[in-house]
Amino acid sequence: MSSRRKLMAASGPAVARKASNGEFRRPPSGRRRRIDLGALDDRVGYFVRRLQVWIFQDFMRTLKSAQIRPAQYSVLTLIQANSGLSQSDVADTLGIERARLVRLLDELERRGLTARLPSTRDRRSHALFVTAEGRRALERIEVLVARHEAHVAERLGPAQRKTLLKLLKDFG
Amino acid sequence: MSSRRKLMAASGPAVARKASNGEFRRPPSGRRRRIDLGALDDRVGYFVRRLQVWIFQDFMRTLKSAQIRPAQYSVLTLIQANSGLSQSDVADTLGIERARLVRLLDELERRGLTARLPSTRDRRSHALFVTAEGRRALERIEVLVARHEAHVAERLGPAQRKTLLKLLKDFG
Numbered sequence: 564m565s566s567r568r569k570l571m572a573a574s575g576p577a578v579a580r581k582a583s584n585g586e587f588r589r590p591p592s593g594r595r596r597r598i599d600l601g602a603l604d605d606r607v608g609y610f611v612r613r614l615q616v617w618i619f620q621d622f623m624r625t626l627k628s629a630q631i632r633p634a635q636y637s638v639l640t641l642i643q644a645n646s647g648l649s650q651s652d653v654a655d656t657l658g659i660e661r662a663r664l665v666r667l668l669d670e671l672e673r674r675g676l677t678a679r680l681p682s683t684r685d686r687r688s689h690a691l692f693v694t695a696e697g698r699r700a701l702e703r704i705e706v707l708v709a710r711h712e713a714h715v716a717e718r719l720g721p722a723q724r725k726t727l728l729k730l731l732k733d734f735g
Numbered sequence: 736m737s738s739r740r741k742l743m744a745a746s747g748p749a750v751a752r753k754a755s756n757g758e759f760r761r762p763p764s765g766r767r768r769r770i771d772l773g774a775l776d777d778r779v780g781y782f783v784r785r786l787q788v789w790i791f792q793d794f795m796r797t798l799k800s801a802q803i804r805p806a807q808y809s810v811l812t813l814i815q816a817n818s819g820l821s822q823s824d825v826a827d828t829l830g831i832e833r834a835r836l837v838r839l840l841d842e843l844e845r846r847g848l849t850a851r852l853p854s855t856r857d858r859r860s861h862a863l864f865v866t867a868e869g870r871r872a873l874e875r876i877e878v879l880v881a882r883h884e885a886h887v888a889e890r891l892g893p894a895q896r897k898t899l900l901k902l903l904k905d906f907g
Contacts, residue, residue: 601816644773731782
């Protein structure tokens with residue numbers, strides 16, 4: 564792979580660029596300017612961010628009917644897999660700030676998907692549960708999430724998806 | 736690799752944690768709750784997000800003295816590599832919303848790092864440039880960004896970083 568990858572983007576109407584003869588002129592309409600990524604071309608963070616944005620958008624599109632966002636899905640799944648988990652554990656495991664998690668749980672609770680019960684041992688703490696309604700919702704959600712994951716596999720190639728997942732897990 | 740990875744996290748709600756006043760006792764070190772990721776364990780999006788958060792945090796930490804965020808760095812680098820680029824091209828290439836890009840450019844311009852010049856051909860458009868001061872700043876910034884990238888390589892392993900970068904680039 565070349566050290567500089569050229570990307571095509573729509574040409575800005577006003578962009579003057581150096582023609583091969585050295586004159587600055589506007590490219591004819593319809594022509595697309597080659598954009599040089601410069602140092603970004605060797606930055607993992609830049610490309611991780613691009614993938615993350617694509618995944619987020621595909622998730623939102625694919626899960627539209629379920630009206631659930633990736634962070635809500637993660638919280639719901641984690642609580643379902645670990646009944647009685649504390650808010651601190653959810654926050655620490657998913658790397659979500661406490662205040663944001665509280666808002667997230669308020670919303671899931673308002674929709675009847677999760678419940679916060681007072682802990683029997685520590686009155687300052689809550690134990691989190693997925694309700695029966697939450698479990699039914701999660702079954703439907705999982706069908707859509709599997710479809711979203713299939714889009715990722717289509718886009719990357721199934722073997723590449725596996726390699727990527729393994730690399731990311733080893734990191735994580 | 737097992738289909739369910741267990742993560743260790745601070746123990747659940749029933750176990751009181753050590754408070755600064757010493758009133759609550761920390762659980763014995765062996766007593767940590769095993770947290771099951773459930774279906775998240777097979778979701779690329781979940782692990783991409785984790786990596787993205789780690790990278791963002793390391794970038795912010797490593798670039799602290801330069802006071803520059805990843806999005807600002809990307810914009811600065813892209814303009815430097817493509818003098819006279821239009822705002823539309825930057826927005827399209829980096830996948831940044833127009834309104835956010837305008838705020839971002841306002842800030843870079845306020846710091847004297849970039850300039851927007853009116854296009855000679857299209858009065859509604861601007862051509863973007865990195866100033867001499869911006870070029871000097873970017874030189875210092877690149878040293879720190881290289882350090883950040885080295886952290887990613889340390890954490891992943893250099894070969895794995897290469898594989899990851901290739902996979903992510905193929906994704907596009």
